[in-house]
Amino acid sequence: MGLGSPHRNHPRSPAEGRGVSIVALSPGADLSGFRTAARRLIATGVSPEHVLWQIGEAPSLFGPTEDGQPAGAPLSLPRTVAALIPMVVPHRDPERYALLYALIWRVTQGERALLEVASDPLVHRLHLMRKAIGRDLHKMHAFLRFRRVGDGEPERFTAWFEPDHHILEAAAPFFVDRFRPLHWTILTPEGSAHWDTQALHFGPPGRREEVPEGDGFEAGWRDYYESTFNPARLNLDAMRAEMPKKYWKNMPETAAIPALIRSAAARTAEMIERPPQMPTKRDPIKAVAAMTDQNPTSLDELNAIIKRSEPLVPGATQAVLGEGPLGATIAFVGEQPGDQEDLQGRPFVGPAGQLFSRAMEEAGLTRSDAYVTNSVKHFKFTQRGKRRIHEKPTAGEVSHYRWWLDRELEFVGPKIVVALGATAVLALAGKAVPITRNRGPFAFGGKPFAGFITVHPSYLLRLPDEAAKAEAYAAFVNDLRQVGRLAA
Amino acid sequence: MDDALAKKLRVLADAAKYDASCASSGAPKRKAGKDGLGSTTGAGICHAYTPDGRCVSLLKILLTNYCLFDCVYCVNRRSSNVQRARFSVDEVVTLTVEFYKRNYIEGLFLSSGIIRSPDYTMEQMTLVAKKLRREHGFRGYIHLKSIPEASPWLIEEAGLYADRLSINIELPTEESLTQLAPEKSGATIQHAMGQIGERIIEAKAEKRRFSPAGQSTQVIVGADATDDSAMIAKSSFLYSAFGLKRVYYSAFSPIPDASSALPPQAPPLKREHRLYQADWMIRYYQFSAQEVADATDGGMLALDVDPKLAWALKNRHLFPVDVNRADREMLLRVPGLGTRAVDAILKARRHTTLRLDDVGRLTSGLKRARSFLIAEDFRPNAMSERLDLRARLAEPAQQLSLF
Numbered sequence: 001m002g003l004g005s006p007h008r009n010h011p012r013s014p015a016e017g018r019g020v021s022i023v024a025l026s027p028g029a030d031l032s033g034f035r036t037a038a039r040r041l042i043a044t045g046v047s048p049e050h051v052l053w054q055i056g057e058a059p060s061l062f063g064p065t066e067d068g069q070p071a072g073a074p075l076s077l078p079r080t081v082a083a084l085i086p087m088v089v090p091h092r093d094p095e096r097y098a099l100l101y102a103l104i105w106r107v108t109q110g111e112r113a114l115l116e117v118a119s120d121p122l123v124h125r126l127h128l129m130r131k132a133i134g135r136d137l138h139k140m141h142a143f144l145r146f147r148r149v150g151d152g153e154p155e156r157f158t159a160w161f162e163p164d165h166h167i168l169e170a171a172a173p174f175f176v177d178r179f180r181p182l183h184w185t186i187l188t189p190e191g192s193a194h195w196d197t198q199a200l201h202f203g204p205p206g207r208r209e210e211v212p213e214g215d216g217f218e219a220g221w222r223d224y225y226e227s228t229f230n231p232a233r234l235n236l237d238a239m240r241a242e243m244p245k246k247y248w249k250n251m252p253e254t255a256a257i258p259a260l261i262r263s264a265a266a267r268t269a270e271m272i273e274r275p276p277q278m279p280t281k282r283d284p285i286k287a288v289a290a291m292t293d294q295n296p297t298s299l300d301e302l303n304a305i306i307k308r309s310e311p312l313v314p315g316a317t318q319a320v321l322g323e324g325p326l327g328a329t330i331a332f333v334g335e336q337p338g339d340q341e342d343l344q345g346r347p348f349v350g351p352a353g354q355l356f357s358r359a360m361e362e363a364g365l366t367r368s369d370a371y372v373t374n375s376v377k378h379f380k381f382t383q384r385g386k387r388r389i390h391e392k393p394t395a396g397e398v399s400h401y402r403w404w405l406d407r408e409l410e411f412v413g414p415k416i417v418v419a420l421g422a423t424a425v426l427a428l429a430g431k432a433v434p435i436t437r438n439r440g441p442f443a444f445g446g447k448p449f450a451g452f453i454t455v456h457p458s459y460l461l462r463l464p465d466e467a468a469k470a471e472a473y474a475a476f477v478n479d480l481r482q483v484g485r486l487a488a
Numbered sequence: 489m490d491d492a493l494a495k496k497l498r499v500l501a502d503a504a505k506y507d508a509s510c511a512s513s514g515a516p517k518r519k520a521g522k523d524g525l526g527s528t529t530g531a532g533i534c535h536a537y538t539p540d541g542r543c544v545s546l547l548k549i550l551l552t553n554y555c556l557f558d559c560v561y562c563v564n565r566r567s568s569n570v571q572r573a574r575f576s577v578d579e580v581v582t583l584t585v586e587f588y589k590r591n592y593i594e595g596l597f598l599s600s601g602i603i604r605s606p607d608y609t610m611e612q613m614t615l616v617a618k619k620l621r622r623e624h625g626f627r628g629y630i631h632l633k634s635i636p637e638a639s640p641w642l643i644e645e646a647g648l649y650a651d652r653l654s655i656n657i658e659l660p661t662e663e664s665l666t667q668l669a670p671e672k673s674g675a676t677i678q679h680a681m682g683q684i685g686e687r688i689i690e691a692k693a694e695k696r697r698f699s700p701a702g703q704s705t706q707v708i709v710g711a712d713a714t715d716d717s718a719m720i721a722k723s724s725f726l727y728s729a730f731g732l733k734r735v736y737y738s739a740f741s742p743i744p745d746a747s748s749a750l751p752p753q754a755p756p757l758k759r760e761h762r763l764y765q766a767d768w769m770i771r772y773y774q775f776s777a778q779e780v781a782d783a784t785d786g787g788m789l790a791l792d793v794d795p796k797l798a799w800a801l802k803n804r805h806l807f808p809v810d811v812n813r814a815d816r817e818m819l820l821r822v823p824g825l826g827t828r829a830v831d832a833i834l835k836a837r838r839h840t841t842l843r844l845d846d847v848g849r850l851t852s853g854l855k856r857a858r859s860f861l862i863a864e865d866f867r868p869n870a871m872s873e874r875l876d877l878r879a880r881l882a883e884p885a886q887q888l889s890l891f
């Protein structure tokens with residue numbers, strides 16, 4: 001990339017438009033200085049070969065007010081170009097600004113899609129630079145090691161790291177995202193970053209000596225590093241390609257490397273050559289036999305498992321278990337516990353449950369003779385003010401709970417199982433089945449009991465007009481009578 | 489860190505190292521909250537490399553290496569004389585959090601020997617993950633090794649806290665399992681994989697959190713007689729049937745106190761490498777398992793050339809391919825061109841006509857690619873016809889050395 005040679009030394013403003021414009025930027029990644037300069041240069045039509053980019057102690061010569069020139073307007077660049085610039089500016093190559101300006105120039109001179117031509121030598125070189133920055137950032141995120149400072153509270157951590165490029169500011173947000181609740185400092189030869197759980201500050205360069213000499217967990221970490229190494233797979237090229245030696249001095253675990261390499265061959269040979277040994281431990285025959293015997297053997301055992309399980313959707317007070325005698329002829333399966341059920345820990349005790357009891361009585365069934373349970377065992381709701389509004393379980397949630405329902409019904413062993421509403425049908429049949437068309441006796445498939453589909457009692461409560469309500473209620477009672485006959 | 493804990497760590501890291509699945513990728517991006525530690529970046533980070541060239545990303549340990557199973561290939565089988573240890577749940581939590589704070593790791597990869605029962609073991613492992621998430625607000629990566637023999641609800645509970653679940657099939661055929669891992673059953677393993685796969689799909693659709701980084705598995709290479717074609721066919725089946733994210737191939741490695749039924753030998757590292765490349769062909773280059781099999785010599789992948797090159801050498805009539813005209817599918821079949829190079833070619837040629845030098849800037853595999861492609865200023869005529877092409881492109885026959 002040619003920079004063009006300066007014909008005259010003094011012209012400092014691109015506004016003159018002739019000769020060479022000298023732009024001096026701050027050391028490091030001077031993104032704002034570059035942006036300001038690039039806007040000016042483009043605004044005044046200075047081509048890349050007439051710009052000389054200098055990096056020095058002096059501040060940018062194109063600060064917004066410095067020479068009284070108006071700042072150039074923001075450049076309208078394709079998004080990919082705008083995104084590339086901050087990823088190249090931290091590169092330590094002194095040509096970075098010249099290369100980026102050449103890119104901007106060509107893009108604004110008609111080659112809008114230049115960045116898509118990855119085979120173009122300029123684009124190729126910028127891509128390589130971007131890749132180098134990406135790698136440097138990645139290695140800093142990976143290989144930086146914190147040490148705890150003192151043992152006071154709150155915990156404080158410090159690290160020393162030597163990046164290849166000017167990336168401290170670009171690298172710091174990763175550590176904020178990750179270690180937000182901790183106080184930490186990162187020291188580099190070019191600057192430092194400090195996080196106090198609230199704000200990120202950048203400061204002057206640090207020194208390695210400012211980091212404590214050790215950390216209480218470093219020996220353990222080295223133990224881990226040594227133990228996770230497999231001597232039979234020694235592959236030093238692969239290690240060095242990904243973790244070049246230059247990083248080793250700041251990584252405590254790498255002190256173990258020479259000994260691991262030295263002993264690898266002997267350790268491997270020992271494993272291969274050692275004749276197989278007889279087991280010296282007793283053979284735990286009983287334990288092995290008992291291991292397969294883990295399934296709950298009674299409804300009580302199953303219920304204990306359900307009780308201590310985690311609700312799939314957090315919020316429920318407790319798991320609501322099924323209720324009723326083992327060996328009940330009829331089992332009713334509802335949807336999921338409601339507000340009252342969740343608080344009392346019993347199924348069908350809320351308004352719908354009361355309606356259900358009344359209907360059973362009218363149909364000549366005794367509720368306490370039947371087994372009553374739900375497809376999903378935990379209440380799910382959205383909080384609206386003080387009220388907890390019931391929320392229908394999703395298909396995925398229903399299948400999460402179906403294991404338990406299946407086992408539960410196996411233990412109870414009913415002659416007929418009544419699905420109350422669509423969710424129960426889904427749980428029992430394993431797929432959605434329209435209820436209105438299949439109301440009545442129904443085979444759930446592969447089950448040791450007869451099946452029956454009817455509506456959920458809460459449906460009756462939701463019907464708006466009284467006539468419809470009465471009619472639906474009568475139909476529900478009718479269904480229950482039919483169930484009674486089938487169970488007899 | 490006290491000595492007793494350090495000693496356990498040595499035993500239980502050593503016992504876990506034969507599991508190859510170290511990745512910390514695929515989790516949804518998360519950031520630490522006010523009082524919760526940890527983040528995930530999507531791509532995963534390797535925090536160190538050991539002299540075996542492997543990535544150290546997660547704290548990969550067993551909860552315990554006591555085990556009631558007796559899998560012949562396994563260092564932790566109950567008949568092995570290795571030293572045993574067991575972590576408490578809190579010890580694992582402490583190690584994970586303290587290592588994490590020092591930027592040693594991306595998170596935890598927890599596995600375990602089977603103690604008492606599969607259910608009990610699974611519950612203990614899930615408890616670790618639950619404590620990390622609930623009590624420490626830990627947002628780093630958690631990978632749990634699921635126990636296929638555990639009850640379905642326990643496997644599903646694990647998915648609430650883990651970023652990734654995995655079940656190792658270890659041996660690709662039922663006969664090998666029966667012979668080498670008597671307590672395991674291929675049907676149980678596949679059933680559990682199917683169950684996890686279903687839950688992952690449902691949770692995604694319902695925007696719930698369930699093993700968001702998917703599930704993976706590991707197959708041991710070289711412990712039984714399964715050939716490479718059968719391995720790749722099995723992987724291809726696992727990817728399509730259960731939506732696995734990754735199949736890991738782990739060269740059967742010498743272990744301390746090996747069983748007499750499976751005498752130790754140098755691990756077939758080159759074969760393992762070729763299997764990963766073949767796996768890549770079916771996942772990224774749109775080859776079918778059958779096409780990979782066609783590129784083998786009697787079921788085994790060539791060791792001197794990579795499988796994509798082997799396929800191209802057997803299908804020379806399809807080459808050379810014109811980089812300025814060929815479609816994506818055909819470009820992906822050119823040895824030396826990866827997905828990135830192909831995408832860059834497709835983009836660039838909308839604006840320009842590519843010469844050989846241009847292609848050289850888009851791939852680092854030009855040496856292999858040039859015999860199979862046409863560029864504006866280049867035809868490989870003489871080259872691609874040469875009978876010694878394979879020999880010229882083969883990697884030097886260098887035995888991976890143990891030293």
